[in-house]
Amino acid sequence: MKKAKRFLxxxxxxxxxxxxxxxxxxxxxxxxxTPTTPLASAIDKDAKGTITIHKYEYNGNEDKxxxxxxxxxxxVPTDAKDLEGATFTYYQVMTADELVEYYNGKSTEKVGIxxxxxxxxxxxxxxxxxxxxxxxxxxNGIVKFGDGETGLPVGLYVIIETETPAKVTTPxxxxxxxxxxxxxxxxxxxxxDVYVFPKNATTYGKVTLEKKGRVGGGTPxxxxxxxxxxxxxxxxxxxTWEEVTKNEQTDEDLGTLKTTDGKITVSGLSQGTYRFIxxxxxxxTGYILDQTPIVFVVDSEGxxxxxxxxxxxxxxxxxxxxxxxxxxxxxxxxxETEDTDYSVxxxxxxxxxxxxxxxxxxxxxxxxxxxxxxxxxxxxxxLTCEGIAVDEAVYRITTKGEDVPANGFKITFTPxxxxxxxxxxxxxxxxxxxxxxxxTPKDGNHNTAKxxxxxxxxxxxxxxxxxxxxxxxxxxxxxxxxxxxxxGDDKKNLVGVKFDLYKQVPEQEAGDKALTADEVKxxxxxxxxxxxxxxxxxxxxxxxxxEGNIHQDGLANGDYYLVEKETxxxxxxxxxxxxxxxxxxxxTSWNENFEYKDGVLTKHDWDQxxxxxxxxxxxxxxxxxxxxxxxxxxxxxxxxTTGGFGTLLFSGIGVLLVVAGxxxxxxLKKKNRT
Numbered sequence: 001m002k003k004a005k006r007f008l009x010x011x012x013x014x015x016x017x018x019x020x021x022x023x024x025x026x027x028x029x030x031x032x033x034t035p036t037t038p039l040a041s042a043i044d045k046d047a048k049g050t051i052t053i054h055k056y057e058y059n060g061n062e063d064k065x066x067x068x069x070x071x072x073x074x075x076v077p078t079d080a081k082d083l084e085g086a087t088f089t090y091y092q093v094m095t096a097d098e099l100v101e102y103y104n105g106k107s108t109e110k111v112g113i114x115x116x117x118x119x120x121x122x123x124x125x126x127x128x129x130x131x132x133x134x135x136x137x138x139x140n141g142i143v144k145f146g147d148g149e150t151g152l153p154v155g156l157y158v159i160i161e162t163e164t165p166a167k168v169t170t171p172x173x174x175x176x177x178x179x180x181x182x183x184x185x186x187x188x189x190x191x192x193d194v195y196v197f198p199k200n201a202t203t204y205g206k207v208t209l210e211k212k213g214r215v216g217g218g219t220p221x222x223x224x225x226x227x228x229x230x231x232x233x234x235x236x237x238x239x240t241w242e243e244v245t246k247n248e249q250t251d252e253d254l255g256t257l258k259t260t261d262g263k264i265t266v267s268g269l270s271q272g273t274y275r276f277i278x279x280x281x282x283x284x285t286g287y288i289l290d291q292t293p294i295v296f297v298v299d300s301e302g303x304x305x306x307x308x309x310x311x312x313x314x315x316x317x318x319x320x321x322x323x324x325x326x327x328x329x330x331x332x333x334x335x336e337t338e339d340t341d342y343s344v345x346x347x348x349x350x351x352x353x354x355x356x357x358x359x360x361x362x363x364x365x366x367x368x369x370x371x372x373x374x375x376x377x378x379x380x381x382x383l384t385c386e387g388i389a390v391d392e393a394v395y396r397i398t399t400k401g402e403d404v405p406a407n408g409f410k411i412t413f414t415p416x417x418x419x420x421x422x423x424x425x426x427x428x429x430x431x432x433x434x435x436x437x438x439x440t441p442k443d444g445n446h447n448t449a450k451x452x453x454x455x456x457x458x459x460x461x462x463x464x465x466x467x468x469x470x471x472x473x474x475x476x477x478x479x480x481x482x483x484x485x486x487x488g489d490d491k492k493n494l495v496g497v498k499f500d501l502y503k504q505v506p507e508q509e510a511g512d513k514a515l516t517a518d519e520v521k522x523x524x525x526x527x528x529x530x531x532x533x534x535x536x537x538x539x540x541x542x543x544x545x546x547e548g549n550i551h552q553d554g555l556a557n558g559d560y561y562l563v564e565k566e567t568x569x570x571x572x573x574x575x576x577x578x579x580x581x582x583x584x585x586x587x588t589s590w591n592e593n594f595e596y597k598d599g600v601l602t603k604h605d606w607d608q609x610x611x612x613x614x615x616x617x618x619x620x621x622x623x624x625x626x627x628x629x630x631x632x633x634x635x636x637x638x639x640x641t642t643g644g645f646g647t648l649l650f651s652g653i654g655v656l657l658v659v660a661g662x663x664x665x666x667x668l669k670k671k672n673r674t
Contacts, residue, residue: 040103048151049192082141094156167270216355222262344554493548
């Protein structure tokens, strides 16, 4: 490819040398001239002239020899485009006298471009200090030497393209211009304003950036709505970059570079060094904005080099990272869930799973905060990764401080030390005791976990300490109420009856609250299940109020036993405990969120208005979350005083029974005699 283009450029340059130099003869194949011309005596050695170079970008094969007149512009191919940014330098290698002498044949020396330029296209040192100047083509592709009052003196000039735009594959070969040169249409006339129309072949590169997002160690997925800025290194100033806003091949605006289907494709890139810099996400999806430059190089053949790979059309895959956090409460069946029920005093087990991003070591902030409501952290958090304890050197747990919630905790990680945990999950396990302030379902007892992390990495690869995002996740624990209504057999409310409430719990949870075997027997409670013991639920004795009711709040679903301790005069105590089954079903309504608002993602939002509770009969108990049980006490029989009617009645009955017995005996004896 290079050889073909260089050959084409050589042909174009040779044509220029043949047509533009007003030398009457050229030595075949040598680019040299012979010093003869009949018009030399007509040259005005004191005249001033100009050389106008109109540079074009052209990649075709059409070519016509130039004659030095302005009208040659009409011979330029229609698909050639003005080329801006080409620098040309002229050297005056012959004075007016020398040029006239040469044309008069007084010099027998043959001259050509190789007389003044080396094989690399550089001016020979012997001519480097000759009068010279440089100029760069403008947007119209034109640079003009000698413009103005001074003009260029008569002489022979070497023209060298000393700097080309990046998209030019090979500069035009150096060429000679005689000032003046013979008018092609009137050989008796010399032209002091010469026009040259050189052309350059160009090559462009094309690159595709493929953007993906990855959560923790998950599978990367296409990311849309990510915007980038494309910059190109300034050739003369390696520390300076300029934004690329146009396709150099078509001159069309690039517009906003934003990923669609996870991709951005840019073509029309001339040779040079480029870099993509990430700018923003729309919408904000919590991925860490990484402005570390993505640098690639376009060579003179339009090939792209990125990393160790060089190809014609390179696809650069870029993965952005994001952490995640998931909060769960573990129910009594040892199942992780978002909502369940527990009793006051229970130690509720929780897990927080943190997905660590692969670029964790680039971050400055990575911390987890747990905020309980009507719960108190038990101070027993453990951190594991793939079943192995996390190195305590990479985190610190605090339970006090301005930014630590009451009864909760904060875990501060050291990102720079977490290389071994990149792309993995860290599981935080702990328990929290449900306090006496626990709410019934109207409010629930929430426990919110929050992950705060650095969400931006600057161009220099350092974290932006002022830019953070948060992920919130919530769980809720409910507690319910047992209401016992105490009636007499006459349907009157019984006031002042005393009860205790009991339930079975795992033996390890009971501590010194466990009942003894004698107490269990005395209260008439059934034998506890294996691994469980009986405990009293209420702290203070439950006493029926003026309505004949007792209430016990803060209870989880399950079986409870109500033991009557003391009843009213003239009423019998219940002959055993009353089993009460608390079985309330809840349908928690959660709002799922996936968009960040002001840098915060609340993954689960509990919708109190649409959460419902029903009892085991299907009755809606959303407002109270209460099971009501009615217990009836019976009156005992009152014995009459001694000597009263009752005594006589029972005595009479006894006499009759005795007489009847005697009669039976006499009858039996009579039968035996006969």
